[in-house]
Amino acid sequence: MESKNQTTIRHRFTQMNTDSEKIFGKALVSVHLCESVAKKLFFVLMLLSVLCGLAFAGELDYRTLSLIPIQEGGRFKPLDTFARESVRFATGREAYEGRNPLATVLDWAAHPQAWDNKNFILVENLDFRSLIGIPQDQKWVSPQLLINHEGFIAYAKSSYAKQQRKITLDPKEKESLAVFGRLQRYEDVKSGEVLALVPVADTATQKWGTIGDLNRAYHESKAAVPEAALGVLESFAGVLNAYDKGDDAQFQAQSQALSQILAQIGGKDYPDPGKMRLETQFNSLKPFRWAWIIYLVAALLTALSFVFKSPRAYNWLYLPGFALFVTGLGMSTCGFVMRCLIAGRPPVSNMYESLIWVTFMMTVFALIFELIFKVRLFVLAGSILAWVGFVLADNIPTVLSPSIEPIEPVLRSSFWLTIHVLTITSGYAAFLLSLGIGHVCLWFLWFRPGRKETLQKLTRILYRVVQVGVVLLAAGTILGGVWANYSWGRFWGWDPKETWALIALLGYVAILHGRLAGWLRELGFTIGVVSAFLGVLMAWYGVNFILGVGLHSYGFSKGGLPYVIAFVAFEIVLLTVVGLKAGKGKLSAVDTPMPEKSLNPR
Amino acid sequence: MNPFKENKVLRFLGSVKLALPMLLILAALLATGTIVESRFSTAVAKRFVYGTWWFGGFLLLLAVNLLCSAFSRFPWKKHQTGFVITHLGIICILAGSLITQQGGDDGQIALKEGETGHVFQEEKPTLYYQLNDEPIQKIPASFPFRPPSPDHPLMVRLENEGLLMVNQFYLNAQRTVRGRNVEKGEKGFPAVHVELNSSFVHEDQWLFLGDADNDHLDLGPASVFFEKESDWKKRLSHGGKGIPDNALAILLAPDGSLKYQTRYHGQPGGEPQALALGQDYPTGWMDMQFKAPERLSEGLPEETFESQPFPYQKDLQPALHFEVLQGTEKREGWVGYQSSPVSFTLSQGQAYALGYGPKKIDLPFALRLLKFKVGFDPGTEKPASYASDVFYMDQASGVETPAHISMNEPLHFMGYTVYQASYEQEPDGSYISVFSVGKDPGIWCKYGGAIVLVLGIIFMFWFKNPAWNKRETNGI
Known part of the structure; x- marks a missing residue:
């Protein structure tokens, strides 16, 4: 039954056009391998699985x-990371059905016929679900359905051709390619085609041998396969065998x-086991997940300390909250250091990395400001924002991919790049903190408009936070120019990313001038600071995810737009409501002596 | 007595009242620019926003504003140090940009392995013309202010008393090739006008038998050929090499009449049939039909250009229409950006040549590409690094010096900097290395301004404003 199955798969894939061969050609190879694998390696396993049934x-x-x-x-990377990434990629979640990802991957190889008919390939886009004829509430489909679905194959093929011709794809077309990629990953793991475990590098491509390669060689001529390679095949089969039997002792021995x-x-060039261990530790520790849990508790405790105003509340709620805040900071620092060690470079290459860096730097600034001003509000705002930041980073892997990937050539080994990106994103971090403090100000303006003294102090603090951001963003943007000059040969070229960094900077500079001229008091300044963050959002997220043009293309991606629009809409409504409400009783609230003297030339 | 303080106009020019709206307007302009770039292309955004006179003027006004505001506080007090140097720093950066814009070059040079080059190209559209064997002349032809039109042509008087006029300019043009009858003394090709129509495809093209550039039309899944009937039959009998599975052949029969033959999935759709002009025939591929509305027994391809809306994420393709007047004679035509040059001869043996392309700049030294290397991430086809081994030669002394140019490691020589920009791979596997070449005389002004600016901001924020005498650190 299985071989018939495989033939139909091959039949489907061979119908593909030659122009789409680069992506689809791999499928051919892998399907071809399926046959040899099925004949040789899995023949034994087939019998075994019949004997054992499909018991877990x-x-x-x-x-x-x-x-x-x-x-x-x-x-x-260690197999652990590979398994996590593969399962997350194909199914959308790391622990699919609550299982260890490595077990899932082994099961793909051990019981392909069961998985072929199982609905586990993620289909995200609702319209695309309708298009391939599954109910809109069905999140996963089976590989069999996709492979036998002529409409799907044709659609993916034409989307791919469009992409090659640089035509912008609509969400359904993008989804068809994503689904094809997920299917491909499953097929490649199943056949061993991506299992590049054998450290014999091809001199030209530096490519390691895969289990698929070994199987093919074995299938062609057993005698020509070196003994060591046979040993690899045997022990790999042994691992699968032991996995299938659920025999832990044997599984250990074979592993x-x-x-x-x-x-x-591998000999002396084989990757350092210590580094692999570090990465598996990082994978299972999940420091950023711990960080958001800790920050959530810190936020709750600190918020409660504001509700109960007694000194006891300070001791029993705020101090533990503060301690947790520092713990969260320690946890994210630990995660950061580990990630840098694993990747061998600073976190500067994609949206996920910049999000965790910005969140992290925001908490660092919050701690410093808290130690200077001692107002407790930095702990509150910092932990809430850190919670949001790390939750986002932890939970939407399809938009913010946490996989550690090699960096683009132009970004490599450049001191200026690292300094430039880290400075600019630290500027974003300060502005993120100013957004948090801005919301505290908004709260006071809305619910406690009578507390003018507090509002004035808060605004001055807010001013300080914005200043830090302005220094960093200005320096970072200019460093960007230095780097661009060093690397692309021009200091400034109105590239969208640099232009939006400048626009965000101009927004904040305008607010600072308005404040110094005495035009923006508590209400105006707060509204200004919160709205200027929208410029940062555009420079940070919008250029990469909405505009999608320019030289900073290595960070381009898609997704999350509805949430960002919802956030922007929420802020606009909030600012309007607070503005209208506080504006009514305004004249009494703003008769503050303003520091305009220094600006007045006389 | 400080005029920046006393003069009303200067005081306004240096005021926050002017500065704040300007900051916001600048932000809005830039935002528009990035949206234009995203919607259309980088070239369109440069042309209509960043490269315009009003954008430059706006930046100039900003510089005036900064200058006036800085000088209005003269004599400067100690606590104004940060304020003053920040504003002067920005002026420095803007001045540096102006110097770069005026005196800088920024172009590209592409070299094959073993090739030597000393001319680089800058994306500044330039019209080249040559009269007889005189040196080639160039005129800038991007027309940012006022494009030439029949009422306001660009006129150049030539040395032989002739007149060269540019009287039409399209910023983005679609090139079409039409057939025209040959003129006296010209040799042409048999030509046929073919239209193909289906629910997806509408193609309209002239084919010229014997003109390698224009003798067939490739639609992707199918092709149209125009050949002599005998040649076509010969090709088919030799296995039909180079003929795709789906094809339409328009055939010139020995008696001068036209025939056609279709081919579907590698099988001929019957024997060649007579083809009547203007009549629709099915091709056999899906619902596609074709017809030949007109033909010329001896024709030549003629390029014409039509104005097109701006392209979506692509470069602009400008084209200009010229007229050459010599005595009573007139010659006119189109020349497209980076398309082949036009040449013709008028009476008294006066030969003219016209071309339209990027600005070509001579380097004071020659560059020879020895070897290009790409490194990949292990086990992938993703390039991890690329580098070129070159020799650069001082043309005066003829001394060759080896150098290694890689990403982030440029070569500096005689005021120019040569960067590794990108590369292309030829079908035969050899590489073409693309360098960007630049000269930026304003860079030190910009760097100096940048350092001053950042120091100024830090200074300004670090030293507390004396007007803020209240302590900030009281708890809430």
Whole structure:
């Protein structure tokens, strides 16, 4: 039954046009491999699976196996990371059905016929679900359905051709390519085609051998396969076999054997096991997830300390809240350092990395300001924002991909780049904090308009936060020019990313001038600061996700737009409401002596 | 006595009343520019926003505003240090940009391995013309202020008393090739006008038998050929090499009449049939029909250009219409940006040549590409780094010096900087290395201004404004 199955798959894929061969051609290879794999390696397993039924494997110890390095996506990563990324990529969640991702990946290889008919390939776009004829509430489809779906294949093919011709794709077309990619990943894992475990690098491409390659060689001529390679195949089959039986002792032994033989082949160039261990530790520790949990509790405790105003509330609510805030900061620092060590570079390459950096720097600024001003509000605003930031980073992997990927050539080994990006995003962080403090001011303006003294103090504090942001953003933008001159040969070229950084800066500079001229008092300044953050949002998110043009294309991506629009709409409504409400009783609230003297030339 | 303080106009020019609206207007202009760039292309945004006279004027006004505001506080007090140097820093950066714009060059040079080059191209549309064997002349032809029109042509008097006029300019044009009858002394090709229509495709093109550039039309899934009937039959009998599975052949029969033959999935759709002008025939591919509305027994391709709306995310394709007057004779035509040059001869053996393309600038030294190298991320086809080994030669002394140019490691020589910009791979696997070449005389002014500006901001924020005598650190 299986071989018939495979033939239909091949039949489907061979109907593809030649112009789409680059992406689809791989499918051909992998499907071809499916056959050889099915004939050789999985023949035994087929029998076994018939014997054992499709019973789930028992709880196995995956630690040894998870540490084995694999070459994928331009770097070496432990199998643990590979499995997490693959399962997350194909299904949209890391622990699919609550299982260890490595177990899921092994199961793909061990029970392909069961998975082929299982609905687990993620389809996100609702219109696309209708298009391929599944109910709109069905989030996953089976590989069989997709492979046999002529409409889907044709649609993906034409979308791919469009993409090649640089025509902008609509969301359904983008989704068709994404779904094809997910299907492809499953097929490649199943066939062993992406399992580049064998550290024998091709001299031209530096490409490691895959389990798929070994199977093919074995299938063609057993005698020509070197002994070490046979050993790899045997122990890999042994791992699958033991997995299938749920025999932990055997699984351990076979994982160990596989690990040893691969290390032996690799010799001195084999990736450092310590680094692999660090990465698996990072994967299971999930420091950024812990960080948002800690910040959530810190935010709640600090908020309560404002509700109960007694000194006891300070001791029993605020101080623990503050301690947790510092713990959260420590947790994210730890995550940061680990990530930098694993990637071997600072976090400057994509939206996910900039989001965690900005959130992290925001909490650093919050801590410093809190230590200077001692108003408790920085802990409150900082922990709420940090909670939001790390929750976003942790929960939408399809938009903000947490995978560690190699960096673009132009971004490599450049001191200026690192300084430029980190400075500019630290500026964003200060503005993010000013957004938080701005909302505190809005709260006072709305609910406690009588507390003029407090409002004046708050506005002065807000002014300080904005100043820090302005210094950093100005310096970062100019450093960007220095880097662009060094790397592209021009200081300034009105590229959208640099232009929007400038627009955001101009917005804040305008507010500072308005404040110094005495035109913006508490209400005006607060509204200004909160709305100027929309410029930062555009420079940070909008250029990469909405405009999508220019030289900073390495950060371009898609997704999340409805949420960002909802956020912007919410802020506009909030500012209007507070503006109208506070504006009514305004004249009494603004008779503050303003520092306009220094601006007046006389 | 400080005029910046006393004079009403200067005081307004240096006031926050002017500065604040200007900051906001500038922000709005820039935002519009980025949206234009996203909607259309970088070239359109440069042309209509960043590169315009009013945008430059606005920046100039900003500089005046900064200058007046800085000088209105003269003599400067100690606490104004930050304020003053910040504003002067911005003026410095703007001045540096002006110097760059006026005296700088920024172009590209592409070299194959083993090739030597000393001319780089800058994206500044330029009209080139040559009279007989005189040196080639150039005129800037991007027309940012007022494009030439029949009422206001651009006129150049030539050395032989002739007149060169540019009387039409399209910023973005679509090139079409039409057939025209040959004139005295010209040799032409048999030509046929073909139209193809289906619910998806509408093609309208002239084909010229024997003109390699214009003898067939490739629609992607199918092709149209115009050949002699005997040649076509010969090709088919030799296995039909180079003929796609779906094709339409318009055939010139020995008696001078036209025939056609279709081909579908590699199978001929019957014997060649007679083709009547202006009549629709099915091609056999989906619902596509074709017809040949007209033909010329001896014709030549003639380029014409039509104005087009701005392209979506693509470069602009300008074109201009010229007229050359010599005595009573007149010659007119179109020349497109980076399309082939036009040449013709008028009476008394006066030869003219016209071309339209990017500005070409001579480097004071020659660059020879020895070897181009790409490194990939292990196991992928993603380039991780690329670099060129070059020799650069001082043309005066003839001394060759080796150098290594890679991303972020440019070559500096004789005031120019050569950067590794990108690369292309030829079908045969060899590489073309693309360098960007630039000269930026304003860079030190910009760098100096930038350092001053940042120091100024830090200074300004660090030292508390004396008007703020209240302590800020009281708890809430």
